Amino acid sequence: MSDTDSPRRRTRGGGGAARRAERTAVSVETAKYIERNIPNFEVLTEEALQIIEANAETVLAEIGVNFVDNPYALDLWREAGAEIDGERVRIPRGLARELCKTAPSTITQHARNPERSVEIGGKNLVIAPVYGPPFVRDAEGGRRYATMADFNKFVKLGYMSKWLHHSGGTVCEPTDVPVNKRHLDMLYAHMSLSDKPFMGSVTEPSRAQDSVDMCEILFGGLDGRTVMTSLININSPMTFDSIMMGALEVYARANQACIISPFIVGGAMAPVSVAGTLTQVLAEVLAGVAYSQLVRKGAPVIMGAFVTSIDMNSGAPTFGTPEASHITYGAGQLARRLGLPYRSAGSFCGSKLPDAQAAYETANSLNMGLLSGVNFMLHGCGWLEGGLVSSFEKFVMDADQLGALHHFAKGVSIDENAQAMGALREVGPGGHFLGCEHTQNNFKTAFWRSDLFDYKPFETWADEGERDTVALATARVEKQLNDYQQPHLDPAIDEALRAYVREKKDSMQDSFI
Amino acid sequence: MSDTDSPRRRTRGGGGAARRAERTAVSVETAKYIERNIPNFEVLTEEALQIIEANAETVLAEIGVNFVDNPYALDLWREAGAEIDGERVRIPRGLARELCKTAPSTITQHARNPERSVEIGGKNLVIAPVYGPPFVRDAEGGRRYATMADFNKFVKLGYMSKWLHHSGGTVCEPTDVPVNKRHLDMLYAHMSLSDKPFMGSVTEPSRAQDSVDMCEILFGGLDGRTVMTSLININSPMTFDSIMMGALEVYARANQACIISPFIVGGAMAPVSVAGTLTQVLAEVLAGVAYSQLVRKGAPVIMGAFVTSIDMNSGAPTFGTPEASHITYGAGQLARRLGLPYRSAGSFCGSKLPDAQAAYETANSLNMGLLSGVNFMLHGCGWLEGGLVSSFEKFVMDADQLGALHHFAKGVSIDENAQAMGALREVGPGGHFLGCEHTQNNFKTAFWRSDLFDYKPFETWADEGERDTVALATARVEKQLNDYQQPHLDPAIDEALRAYVREKKDSMQDSFI
8 A cells, every 4th residue: 555644644633623724725726628729730731641541541451450469359350351360450441440430539537526527639638747757856866766655746746736637647657566566556546645537557457457446436336437548558560469458458348548559769660751650650540449449339549649759879769859749740630630539749858857958848849739739648747858757846847837838728819808909098109008907907817927937036036046947846846745635535435445455455466567 | 349369360370271171171051041841820810810900000090109209200201191299100091001012021131151141031930049138147157247258159159050040139248348339349240250141230320320331341332232130129119219210211221121129028018918919019010110111112121029928926027928929929920911021939038047947938939939930030049037148058059959940840741752651561560660771761861869968878878977958058168169160251351341340449439328
């Protein structure tokens, strides 16, 4: 069981009611997911889209994809009309796209706090934190293997982050818990320390089933509701392994959402060109999404595209690059033509530190995520060092920047108040607008304001120790963790979840695979 | 006279031919200005554009603009049909837009090296460095008043920066030279230390004339060629002062290009709303550009928009914010409908240090500059602390990022090689693309690569001292200044320029206004 001190805090005796009431005053406002009132940026022409779509059908029909160690999948594909050759599945032109049509275009993912349920699809953007790093970094402790204590801290930070709509999944890998047990602790953390929506386990079909079972407890029965969005990576190029597909099968049958996502470093797992990579991405997604619909028609799925470029000198993946942007924009166009929700982008960077390189790369990626029409942004904050590290400071830095995306997405109001003709007449040439009535009436909501960045006069900033962004972020992490209060969870449900975790753990030997 | 050691180097005697030849091998490649093969991002609807355009005409006709201390301008406006009331000029609906029609839609600015001449307008983007800061900062010396020695260093860095097309103007204010003489040193630095195009002085009409006179020497007569692009700020709201207008008059008569640019911190110099600010920007630009055409029909001008938001807590200008982006995108649409080249965006940030805040804010602004259709980007690198500081490290950091803009702007190739169907067939499911023929043929040019950022393995990076972006940038500044070699300038021209500067300086008392 993960160590979460908050349940103990709640049962602690002795006149703490007033103190608790005071603590309750801490705001844990969460913004509604982004509903864009802006157009998408489209980098591909109609001609380019048609060529890529035709080529993807050629890939499926003539090259095919592999479903590895999965006779069940091969049977489904054979019945659907694909040509099976060993583990190779060749899909006649048009079949995969036809099968994709039963996937819903929008997914409602319920949170245990109904105010925090999200709609994934359409013009919406739902943002979740970083996923998967085995290491964590903070200014004080440097880089080290992640533990369950780190995991809990990230879930708390996610809960406290106004612009984050989703608690995510493996916000870091808790390497101090055996691999076959850690999903239980991670799920319990998301369920108990936050009330935002979250992701399920995908590292084994049985762990996906544990995720569904724990959700049954948390939600008091699911009744067909979608309450998880989980990450199913394709083993690019064009390979669907049985572990990920097994998890997908569990989730599809339970009506739980999956992101079906190529995982591509261009030049290694896909061609070195943008058009070639997009062709492969589309072929892989078509095959994966079609398979989800063979498992169960109507299963909720998201078209994923985790695609970045490679540094041909070092072989390292690179982030925030122009070619990654081309692919992200192009894949968004392909997703919309397929009628599927789209997952891409995030707080991507290759830098080892949350420094200027990290911020340039991340801002490039976040901006393209917004403008490319992404509906679900995993890795929306906290990603460092090519995904090897979850950074505490970068988590709050990125999470703050997400506010700018919310405000940009509102678009430009043109109503009479926004036209401000009265202000222009009132002030006139040579005047100033600071004191005019229009400014007084609108200044509080007119401009987005960072909760983190330094806007102080130079002298004040110098007097306060010339703090850089990392220093400001360290202070913000500490404050958010101090201010954190666990959202209420029915004690009976909490105990049932704990019992489930305890019994599952007791039934297994520790395993590190 | 500024201290530039290179002329002395060239006249140094003694068998240095081989050494000079070796030094000449240092690459000072400059990329061609960006020719976009991507669409523009448009945030305003047709309806919103029409409302803003109609409101701007109302501002001009009913509120009017002030031309201060400038009876000449008032005469021109009266003759053109405007209503004059003291210094207030009210322009009948449609008149200013009609007058703007004689301004060219594209401007060729000649450089003394013809390979570095630029076309400003259409789908092009020409990038120039930071302009105006009284302070400089570097990692070693911290923040201090700028000197002519700093200025020369920035011009050299600009010359060495591959992705920078333009040498700019006041890359920092050389505070150690009297105000009435410093333009001479600055011009001589751009003319002798670089061969890229540059900007003229605008702080006095006579200094604009000096700029024209020195260009006559440098280019051996101008013959109507445009060889400077200079920055004419409007004193927002809606005020045109006689100093800036006097410089504009000099340049318009000499067929030299001017950026006619509102300078707005929203909420102070314009309404606190985006639509209201855009209305004012358009009204000001219409009046300013129309005036340039009254001075001389066909005078080359650029529609400027330096607009940012304000932090209503501290009163500080803020940068890289969503509202600044809305305005920049919207002003681009208005400029295209006017048929004028467009200047906006830059390496804007409010941070005191070249840290993550600076990079997030800057990346937001650079990306929107590219996607908003900006044709001339002043402040493209080196801006720090709200424009108070030119930063050496940030100069090379930003200049490196400009490479990403170049590559993104190329758009997506869809030719047969880019489609990569051969590679997809060759590699197939489960393979990898690193060694395939298509990758071998294309990897060198496929992906943009930073010349600054860290892409090394973690262990190598750790062994080399865990350098952050600032440390890498400090080293790059030093290397670029060491590698710098002055481009050849005809000694007779050089001497004539030096004589002009010497004589002008000798004719004046020092003045600090």
